[in-house]
Structure formats: C-alpha cells, structure tokens
Amino acid sequence: MPDKKSGPKYDCSRCPGYCCSYPRIELLDEDVQRLADHFGIGFKKAERKFAEWYAKDERILRHRKDTVYKTICRFFDREARRCTVYEARPTVCRSYPNGNTCGYYTFLKFERKHQDDPDFIPSA
Ligand code: SF4
Numbered sequence: 001m002p003d004k005k006s007g008p009k010y011d012c013s014r015c016p017g018y019c020c021s022y023p024r025i026e027l028l029d030e031d032v033q034r035l036a037d038h039f040g041i042g043f044k045k046a047e048r049k050f051a052e053w054y055a056k057d058e059r060i061l062r063h064r065k066d067t068v069y070k071t072i073c074r075f076f077d078r079e080a081r082r083c084t085v086y087e088a089r090p091t092v093c094r095s096y097p098n099g100n101t102c103g104y105y106t107f108l109k110f111e112r113k114h115q116d117d118p119d120f121i122p123s124a
C-alpha cells in the first residue's frame with residue numbers, strides 16, 4: 001500500500017508545464033521509434049517531423065511559441081497545458097522530476113502563497 005506521505009509533493013495539473021518548456025529535451029532512438037509507432041509512421045519521418053539537432057550531435061524535441069513561456073515542446077497542448085503524447089512521451093519526460101519533489105512546483109507554490117494568488121505564474 002503506497003504511503004501517502006512519501007508520494008509526489010507536486011501537482012502537474014496545477015502547473016503551466018514548466019518542464020515542457022525546457023529547450024533541450026533529448027530524443028533517443030527508442031523515443032523516436034515510440035513516437036513513430038504512436039503516429040503510425042516510419043522512424044525517419046518521425047525524426048524529421050518531431051526532432052531537430054542541437055550542436056549537430058544531440059537530437060532534441062522541436063519547440064514552438066508559447067503564451068506562458070517563450071517556447072514549449074511541440075506536443076504540448078497550449079490551451080489545456082498538458083502533454084498530448086503522454087503514453088508515447090520520451091524517456092527523459094518519463095523520469096522527470098526524478099523523485100518526489102519538483103523544484104519548480106515548490107517555487108510556484110511559494111510564490112502563489114506569497115502573492116496570495118492561487119493562479120499566479122512567476123517568470124522562471
Ligand atoms: S514543472 Fe514540475 S509540476 Fe510542472 S509539469 Fe513539470 S513536473 Fe509537473
């Protein structure tokens with residue numbers, strides 16, 4: 001039985017998706033393949049559509065303009081503020097934030113309390 005006290009201390013549904021605005025989200029071969037399978041297309045086509053290269057040797061997710069952050073992952077729903085490929089999301093998205101706490105969420109909670117505004121979004 002999971003111990004409630006040791007569960008996540010962050011709530012992504014209360015966050016505008018800061019982690020998805022990180023500009024370099026790596027795509028491993030298996031991540032491209034998972035996305036390709038999800039959309040029913042081939043590896044090369046998925047790579048062309050969803051990825052770009054950073055410093056020529058790091059394959060990363062494409063971004064587009066956002067209303068909250070400067071840019072955000074192309075798979076992020078900018079209205080609903082959530083991932084549209086959750087089941088097929090890349091490895092790094094599956095492991096983040098690597099524990100029970102999310103630094104940004106802690107900051108967000110602190111600022112919302114401080115500003116007395118439950119919807120406040122600080123600039124990161
Ligand atoms: S920044 Fe943290 S709280 Fe916000 S969506 Fe990402 S993991 Fe969730």
Ligand code: SF4
Pocket residue numbers: 019020021025061073074075076077082083084085086089090093
């Ligand atoms: S694939 Fe999903 S979880 Fe990963 S950065 Fe993009 S929108 Fe966020």
